[in-house]
Amino acid sequence: MAELHDLTAIEQLAALRTGEIGPVELVAHYLERIERFNDSVGAFVEITADAALARAGALGSTPVGALWGLPFGDKDLVARAGVPTRFGSRLHREFVPDATADQAAVLDDAGGISLGKTNTPEFGLTGYTETQIAPPARDPWNPVSGAGGSSGGAAAAVGAGLLPLAPGSDGGGSIRIPAATVGVVGLKPSRGRIPxxxxxxxxxxxxxxxxxARTVADAALLLDVQVGGRAYSYATRAPGAGPFLDATTGATASARIGMTTVSPWDNDDDIVLDPEAARAVEVATALLTGGGHGVDTFDWRPRGYAEMFTTIWRTSAARMNLSDAELELVEPITAWLVREGRRLSGAQVLEALAAATTFERDTITAFSPFDAVMTPALALPPQPIGWFDARDAAKNFSQQVRYAPYSSFVNVAGLPAMVVPVKLDASGHPVSVQLIGRPGGEATIIALAAELERRVGPLPRPAVWRG
Incomplete structure (x- = not known):
């Protein structure tokens, strides 16, 4: 028998708008699931049950907003007034902000209801979610394995049926890595797309x-809310426009798709592609060519990427105002990134930023013959909790690269990208591919991902889904 969490987010919204269910009923359903399963999944680090039920009751009976009555969770890097925001760090155990950040307020304005804060690694710096202050975020399919990061708690919550959808953030794969790890849909928009x-x-x-989200359409729905929630404060913005939900319906125009299993880390690290990841690309290729699209393997050999990206990533960490005493309290990978970043000269940083601009231009040029480019989503299957070395920071960084070498370059190039599951491995775990669009090309990759989703058909859910 179907339960409320078996419905897609769009179906739940339809039931809310017709009065078939009410916001309090839906929130109570998800809170009950969180109470039962969060300890085994590690999706939430703070549950705001009383506030969620009060907000649900205060919404009244007239639907207002694109997410009216729909639950979500705030990533624990995003401030919500009156709710502890720890940034995954013991440095902020007691921090309670007095203002709500736009990333949360936009969903509130659309009628959504926050159920709490989702798990994230310290300051969102890593592609896995294991911290000193909370249990790790786990893969709902196999709780021995991690859920990826840095939006690991959000992906685990969606994958386990603890939320219908969730906002995340992505600086080097932090939406796509966990979404692919747990077999859900994740979308990184173009630079300049979300105000x-x-x-x-x-x-x-x-x-x-x-x-x-669980489906491509649900992800497009949330993207539309995020894009339309605020006025733009920069002159630069991604080309094209939504609503992106429209791209999930109807026939998909014939597209030319480039396919590569080359990553820009190949020259600098020992990247080994798991056979299941390679097979997922083959499956997606067959599905797309069967739908009338052209899929062509192309030669892409970027150079000098590793030094450029690690310099920028260390520069980002070095911006944090942490004292020497505080650096002794943070995770070793955090301390290493900050210290390494502080050793960089201004000339080194400027050189890396210039190299990033060149990489962006060269990548867009290389991809320009195609409407979209397809890669594996991850190089390796989900790894056990503790696989990422907690003591040796340099080794830890290399492990993250080997796990997800296809993610960060999309951020440097500023392109949109989406991961979608297309097959099951021998253990029954979903395996995903990544679709990368042209600048402002979210609509195209959403349409292609929706077509893949339809052709694959419904995939099974993890055992925790049924409880």
């Missing part, structure tokens, strides 16, 4: 907000 988290205010323009 309040455009990427234009971060070193290298890396970090943007975006959606995590």
């Amino acid at each position: 309040f988290a455009s990427g234009l205010d971060s070193p290298g323009g890396l970090s943007v907000a975006g959606p995590i």
Whole structure:
């Protein structure tokens, strides 16, 4: 028998708008699931049950807003007034902000209801979610494995049926890595697409907000809310326009798709592509060519990427105003990134930023013959909790690269990208591919991902889904 969390976010919204269910009923359903399963999944680090039920009751009976009555969770890097915001760090155990950030307020304005804060690694710096202050975020399919990061709690919550959808942020793969790890949909928008988290205010323009959801249409719905929630404060913005939900319906125009399993880390690290990840690309290629699209393997051999990206990532960490005493309290990978960043000269930083601009231009040029480019989503399958070395920071960084070498370059290039599951591995775990669009090309990759989703058909849910 179907339960409320079996419905897609769009179906839940339809039931809310017709009065078939009410906001209090839906919130109570998800809070009950969180109470039962959060300890085993590690999705939430703060649950605001009383506030969520009060807000649900205060919404009244007249639907107002694109997310009216729909639950979500705030990533624990995003401030919500009166709710502890720890940034995944014991340095902020007691921090309670007095103002709500736009990333949360926009969803409030659309009628959404926050159920609490979702798990994230310290300051969102890593592609896995294991911290000193909370249990790790776990893969709902296999709780021995981690859920990826840095939006690991958000992806785990969606994958386990604890939320219908969730906002995340992505500076080097932090939406796509966990979404692919747990077998849900994740979308990183173009730089300049979302007004309040455009990427234009971060070193290298890396970090943007975006959606995590169970279906492509649900992700497009949340993207539309994020894009339309605020006025633009920068002159630069991504070309094209929504509503992106429209791209998920109807026939998909024939597209030319480039396919590569080359990553820009290949020359500098030992990247080994798991056979299941390679097979997922083959499956997606067959599905797309069967739909009338052209898929062509192309030669892409970027150079000098590793030094450029690690310099920018260290520069980003070095911006944090941490004292020597505080650096002794943070995770070793955080301390290493900050200290390494502080050793960089101004000339080194400027050289890396210039190299990033060149990489952006060269990548867009290389990809320009195609409507979209497809890569594996991850190089390796989900790894056990503790696999990422907690003591050796340099080794830890290399492990993250080997796990997800196809993510960060999309941030440097400022392009939109989406991960979508297309098959099951031998254990029954979903395996995903990544679709990368042209600048401002969210509509195209959303349409292609929706077509893949339809052709694959419904995939099974993890055992925790049924409880």
